Amino acid sequence: MTAPPDDCLARNEWICGEYLSTRRDILLDAVGQHLQLTVLSVLIGLAIALPLAVVARRWGWAAGPVLAVTTVLYTIPSLAMFSLLLPVYGLSAALVVAGLVLYSLTLLVRNILAGLRAVPEDTRQAARGMGYGPVRLLLTVELPLALPAAMAGLRIATVSAVSLATVGAIVGFGGLGNLIYAGMNTYFKAQVLTASVLCVVIAVAADLLLLGIQWLITPWTRARRG
Amino acid sequence: MNTLTDAWNWLTDSAHWAGDDGVWHRLGQHLVLTVVCLVISCLIALPVALVLGHLGRGGALAVNISNVGRAVPTFAVLVLLLLTPIGDWGEGPTVVALVLFAVPPLLTNAYVGMREVDRDVVRAARGMGMTGRQLLWRVEAPLAMPMILGGVRLAAVQLVATATIAALAGGGGLGRIITAGFNLASTPQVVAGAVLVAVFALLVEAVFEAAERLLPRRGTR
Numbered sequence: 088m089t090a091p092p093d094d095c096l097a098r099n100e101w102i103c104g105e106y107l108s109t110r111r112d113i114l115l116d117a118v119g120q121h122l123q124l125t126v127l128s129v130l131i132g133l134a135i136a137l138p139l140a141v142v143a144r145r146w147g148w149a150a151g152p153v154l155a156v157t158t159v160l161y162t163i164p165s166l167a168m169f170s171l172l173l174p175v176y177g178l179s180a181a182l183v184v185a186g187l188v189l190y191s192l193t194l195l196v197r198n199i200l201a202g203l204r205a206v207p208e209d210t211r212q213a214a215r216g217m218g219y220g221p222v223r224l225l226l227t228v229e230l231p232l233a234l235p236a237a238m239a240g241l242r243i244a245t246v247s248a249v250s251l252a253t254v255g256a257i258v259g260f261g262g263l264g265n266l267i268y269a270g271m272n273t274y275f276k277a278q279v280l281t282a283s284v285l286c287v288v289i290a291v292a293a294d295l296l297l298l299g300i301q302w303l304i305t306p307w308t309r310a311r312r313g
Numbered sequence: 314m315n316t317l318t319d320a321w322n323w324l325t326d327s328a329h330w331a332g333d334d335g336v337w338h339r340l341g342q343h344l345v346l347t348v349v350c351l352v353i354s355c356l357i358a359l360p361v362a363l364v365l366g367h368l369g370r371g372g373a374l375a376v377n378i379s380n381v382g383r384a385v386p387t388f389a390v391l392v393l394l395l396l397t398p399i400g401d402w403g404e405g406p407t408v409v410a411l412v413l414f415a416v417p418p419l420l421t422n423a424y425v426g427m428r429e430v431d432r433d434v435v436r437a438a439r440g441m442g443m444t445g446r447q448l449l450w451r452v453e454a455p456l457a458m459p460m461i462l463g464g465v466r467l468a469a470v471q472l473v474a475t476a477t478i479a480a481l482a483g484g485g486g487l488g489r490i491i492t493a494g495f496n497l498a499s500t501p502q503v504v505a506g507a508v509l510v511a512v513f514a515l516l517v518e519a520v521f522e523a524a525e526r527l528l529p530r531r532g533t534r
Contacts, residue, residue: 162518163511164474166481170491170507173500174316243383250386254478257495264388271392271482279396283389290384 096277103277110278113266118285120180121262124255125248125293128184132191132244139192140199141225153196161193165254173258183255190251191244198240202233235308238301242294249290263289319501320508329505334493336509343486343513346404346479347472350411354468357412358419359461366427366457367449375424382417387475390414391482407476407484414475415468422464426457462528466521473514487513 095103107114139157143150163171168186176182206229214228253264261268263282270278302309323329330336365371390413394406430453438452454461480488487510494502 159515162470162514164477164488164514166474166477166488166491167507167510167514170494170503171511173503173507246380246384250384253386253388254481256388257481257492264386267386267389267392268481271395274396276396279389279392283386283393286386286389287384294380294384 099276101276101280106277117263117266124183124252124262128187128248129191129245132188132195136192136195140196143200144203157193157196160189165251178258180260182258183260187248194240194244199237202236206232234305242297245293246290316500320504323501323505339487339489343476346476350472351469354412354415358416359423362420362423366424375420379417379421387478395482407479411472411475415472418467419464423461426460427453430456469517473517477510
């Protein structure tokens with residue numbers, strides 16, 4: 088690459104338009120990887136957390152152990168979590184996804200469980216009185232009513248996953264974290280700042296997207312307010 | 314299974330515990346960083362939260378700052394700080410980043426705790442002629458204490474995690490054992506370091522758990 092000696096790249100400035108235009112592909116790749124890591128881990132997390140929360144709700148004795156285990160997982164610092172999974176997954180994207188899934192579990196299980204517990208007993212009895220079986224009760228009454236709390240958990244879990252994915256740079260699969268890590272070693276200010284800002288932008292965009300989805304799938308909460 | 318045995322052998326080798334890169338030194342660094350930054354963060358966040366909570370102002374700020382803190386990657390902040398002039402002061406970037414990430418949970422929890430104090434109790438205290446300062450210290454702060462301590466616990470866990478990530482950006486602490494392990498491509502060392510960090514984090518959590526169990530007994534006396 089032949090950069091003229093006096094552009095912002097050569098002067099190593101924090102904000103650099105030249106950087107954006109010349110490293111576009113690198114940035115897009117990193118954003119793509121970042122999105123893949125977070126979306127995949129949140130979806131897997133959701134797929135595991137939902138049954139766990141339902142089980143913990145249905146059989147009270149299961150709630151204690153489920154919450155205890157997920158809390159312990161959440162206490163382990165991210166760098167240590169990724170490192171502990173190293174013997175299982177090796178240096179791979181699966182390692183980062185597995186780590187992020189374990190983190191999202193705590194937030195998701197807690198919130199879904201709180202949502203399920205908040206369903207009024209009267210509502211449940213009314214549904215039972217109308218002849219609803221346990222499965223139909225769960226799918227058509229309890230889960231929809233738990234949606235606001237569950238979505239709150241999903242939003243927190245997603246935002247956290249976007250932010251934590253950067254630590255995946257330690258194994259070379261950190262999405263934008265890779266750029267930050269490489270930028271740190273070469274004191275490349277524009278790269279570090281751009282990648283950091285993109286991380287925050289992704290987190291905020293994901294949060295707003297989920298808020299929008301929540302708005303669309305829970306019309307009854309709006310009717311009550313209006 | 315082999316890796317676990319190797320990690321165990323790494324941990325039981327006394328050579329790995331001594332010296333500047335040894336476990337004891339890193340553990341000391343980690344502990345000092347966590348404690349010092351927890352104290353600094355409390356000194357910054359709690360007075361602000363108590364006063365804001367007492368006055369009932371700035372709620373949106375106090376509550377939303379936690380969400381902002383969650384969206385900003387710790388690792389990115391550490392590296393950004395490292396590249397600013399703060400990066401020249403040794404542990405400077407680590408300390409600043411640790412404090413930045415410990416303040417939001419402290420602020421949010423203490424503020425919410427202060428606002429959740431039963432309004433009838435507050436009105437009764439006012440009716441008894443308590444001044445604002447008496448109300449704050451004798452009624453609101455003691456009643457908000459469980460929430461405030463919950464915030465301190467969250468902040469402590471956050472501090473331990475952030476101090477670990479600081480190793481990626483050249484900071485000291487137990488995380489250095491992990492990053493050194495990666496650089497040496499030594500999986501046993503990586504796993505051993507991770508076990509140390511996890512045990513440390515769980516111990517911190519356990520200390521707060523124990524403190525919280527002891528506290529209510531004192532409150533009801």
